[in-house]
Amino acid sequence: MKPISVETLCTIVDGKHIHGSSIGIHYGAYRLKQVKRRNTVLFIEKRIMNWAKLAPCFPLVLVTEWHYHTKELPNEVTVIQVERSEEALWKFIHFYRQQFQLPVVAITGTAGKTTTKEMIKHILMRYKKVTATQLSTNSRTAFFQYLLSIESDTEAAVFETAVGAPGDLHQAGKYYKPTIGIITNIGEHHLNYCKTLEGYIDAKAEMLEILDENSVLIINGEDRNTSKIDFQKFKGRLIKIGTKSSNDFAATNIRYSTNGMEFVVVHKGEHHKVNVTGFGKHQVMNALAAIVAVVEMGLTIPQAAGQLQTYRPLNKQLQLFEGMNDALLLDDTWSITTTSLEAALTVLNELAGGKKRIAIIGTITDVGSWGTFIHKKAAEIVLEKGVDILITVGEHAKIIADHAEELGIQAQVYRFINSVLAYELLKVIIDRNTIILIKGDMYSKTMFDLASKLKKKT
Template sequence: MITKSVTLKECVRLIGGTLVRGNPGRVLYSANRGSYRSLTSNQVYFIDTHQSVEKQLAALRNHPVAAVVLPSDVPGSHIPERTAIIRVRSVTDAYWRLASWNWKQATPKHVVGITGSAGKSTTTEMVYAVLKQRARVVHTRGNLNTFTFLPTYLLRLNPGDPILLLEMGMKSLNNIARQCRVVRPNVGVVTNVGEAHAGSLGGLDTVVKAKQELVDGMRPGGILYLNADCARSRQLSTRRFYGTVRTFGIQNSADIRGENIRYGTHGMSFDVRIRNEKFPCVIPHWGNHNVLNALAAIGICLSLGYSKKEIQNGLARSRPPRMRLQLIRAKSGKLLINDAWNANPSAMKAGLTVLKNIAIGTKRIPIAVLGDMMELGRYTYTGHRDVGVHTANQSLSLLVTYGSNSREIGRTAISQGMDPKRVIHYSNRAELIRFLKYAPQNSVIYFKGSRKLKMEKIVDDLARLPARG
C-alpha cells in the first residue's frame, strides 16, 4: 500500500519518470515491485528485470488498469494496451523515490530495529505477536531483511501506523548503516554477535563492526538492548549512542533476567525478573536461546508501553518462523525437528541441546542430522570441530553428517569418545532419506545445515513416508 491515493500524473512526478501512455487522472492505491502473483488493479507496478519479464507481462494482462514502471530495455509493445506506461532511467531509483515520499507522509512514532547473528527472525515474530494486539504493525516478512527490501516496508505504511518493526539483516558492511540512515530506530536490539557471515565478512571482528552499525545508527534518546550473556556483544561500543542501554540475560546479571527455566511439552516456561519484580512467561519455542530472544522481545514491548499481561498473551501465541526448530510429526510416527533455515556453530549447538531435552521429555531416541556450515570462511574447520566436541556430550543415539565439511563434526565427536558405530556420513540426499526411513519409529530427528543444502527437502520427504509395514 501507499499512504494515500495518487493520480498517475502525480506518481510520474514523484518517481521522476515520463508518461508514455495512460490517463493522467487515473488513481493508484498501491505499489508493487516484481510480485506479479499479488498484482491487483490500480497498482503502480515496477517491473523487476531480475525476474522473468515474460511472467510479469503475462500477469499484467489480467490487470490492465495497473500502472507499470518500465525500464528502457523492455519494449513497450509487449505491454497490454490498457496498461499505462511510465518510462524511468532506473527502476530501483524510482521505487526508492516513491518509498521515500511515502515514508515522509506516514513516519510512525516508533521504529524498532532488531539485528544479531542469530535469533533476529524469532525475536521479530515474538515482538509482532505482542504488538499486533493493539494496532496494525508493518513488519519484516520472511528473510527479506536487507537494505534492498526496505522500500517495500516503507510503502506499506499508512497514516496513523504507530510502529515500524524491522529485522535488520546484512550480507556486507554498511547494509545496516544504510537502513538506519533512512529510518533511524528509537528502539534497538542486538540479539547476539556470533559466527554467522564471518566468512563473507572476513572474520568475527568484522561481524562486530556490522552489528555496531545499529548501535551507531539509532536516534538520540533511544533505548538499546544488549545480550549480557554474549561475550562478543560486550565488544560493541556505546560511546556514540546517546540513549539508554539495557541488558537481558540468563547466566549473567541483567536488567531483564530469565530464571527458573523449564522445558515443557509445547515449549519453554520461565520467570522474568526486572529489578525486584517477577512474572511468569510461556513461549511455544524450545531452547534457552529462545528464552533469550523472548527476554529481548519483552524489553522492546515494555519500552513501547505494553503491559505485562499483553506481553504474556502475545508471547504465548507467537509461532516459530518456518524452519527454525519446527516440530513435525511424520506419518511414520517419527518426530522431526526442522531447524534447516541456516547454520552456524552457536545455533547448531543450541539446537542440539534442544534435541537432547526434547528426547528426554518425550522419551524418544535422539538422532542428529548435521550438514555443512558454509559461511564461516577461515573458521570453517574450527567451527565444525567445535560442534563435534559439543555433539559428543549430547547422548545421541546416532549422529548423521551430510555434505563435505560436516565430516569433521563426526571425526571430532569420535575423537571425543563417541562410539564410531553411532556416527555415519552421507553425501547423497536420496541415500540419506533411505537410511532415515529405517530409523526407529519412536525417534526424534534433528536437522540443521546451511541454506544451500536445502535440508528441509529431506524433512519434507521423510515426513510423508508411512510407517514400515
C-alpha cells in the same frame, strides 16, 4: 502504500510530467519483476522494450531518466522525467518514511531474528495495526516493499534486517529509520562477505548507527560477541536482557514445560510469570526481547505474557514430533549456524531424559572460504554438548564427522553424502528409547525430505 497523485510525486522527485494522464498511485517498484498490480510507480533508468509484458498492470507510472519518444509510449503509461532515477527513488523513500510517526523495530542477529519478529508481531496484533516482514524474507531487494506496507492506519512496524554483507544494516536504516533496534546474538556466519568474525561483528554493529538519540537498542547482555561492540558511541538508550540480575530485564526460574518454556521476568523489582511455546533457553531470550520491545511501545509485561501463551512457533524450528519406530524427533531444519546448532543440541540433551541421542547434521552454508573452520567449530560444539550417535549428511558436513573423530568423540559416527543411506541406517538403529535431532537448512531438499521420512506416519 499510502496513495499519492502524479502531481505530488513530481514535486517529491523534482520531475516533469511529460506523458500520460494523472492517476492515483497505490504501489511502488524499482525492478520490472516487482510490478504486479495496476497503478504502480516504477523507478527505472533502463529503457523498457517489451510493453506487452507490462500491459496487465496498466495504468503504470514511470519515473525515469530515459528519454522516450512519445510515439513509442502506450497511452496508459504516465512518464515523469527526472535527471537520475536512483536519486528520485531515494527522494521518494525519504518522503514516504517521514510521513509516519510510529514505532519501527529493526531486528538483527545470527539466530532468533524471525522468531523474535514473529513474537513481537503476535503480541502487538491484539492491540495495534501491525505490518512486518514475511517469514524470513529479509533481503535488500525487499526493503522497499516492506516500507510501502506502512499505511495511514499502521500503528507499528516490525522488520527483520539480516546481515549478509557489510552495509546491509546501513541500507535497511535508510529505508526504515527504526526507533527500536534488537541484536539477538552474534555467532559466526556470513563470513563469505564479512571475511572475518570481527568484520561480521562490525556489520552487526551498524545497528548503532541507524538508530538516533531518541531510540532504544535491546541486546543480550550475556552474549560474548555482542559484548565486543563499542556501545559508548551509541546515542540512544541501551537495554540489556539476560538471566543475570545485572540486566535491565532478567529471565529467572527457567524450566521446561509440556510444550515449551516457563520463566519469570524480573524488572524493577517486579516478577511476572511467562509461558512460551518452543524449547530452549534461546527461546526464552527471544521471548524476553519481544517483551521488552512491546513494553517500549506502551504495553505491559502481563499483556505481553498473555499474548505469548497463544504464540505458535514456525515450522521446522525445533518442533517435536513422534518419529519413526516410536522415537522422538526434533525437526530443526529451518536454518543452520553454529549458534543455532549449539542451542539445538542443548535442547536435545535437556529433553533426552536418558534416551539415546542422535544428531543428524547437514552442511552449514554462507561461510565461503571459512567452510572448513566453521564445520570444525560445529564438531567442537557436538563434542562439548555430547551425543550418542553423530550422523552427517553432505560433502562439507563430513568435515564435522571427521574432526569430531580427530578430537576423540566417544559417539558412534557416520557420514553420508546424501540422505538415502542415512535413512536406511536410521530405520535399524532408532526405537522408542531414541530422541533424534535433525539440523539443516531450509534450502536443503535432502534434509527436508529426511525429516519428513523420519516423522511417524498417521
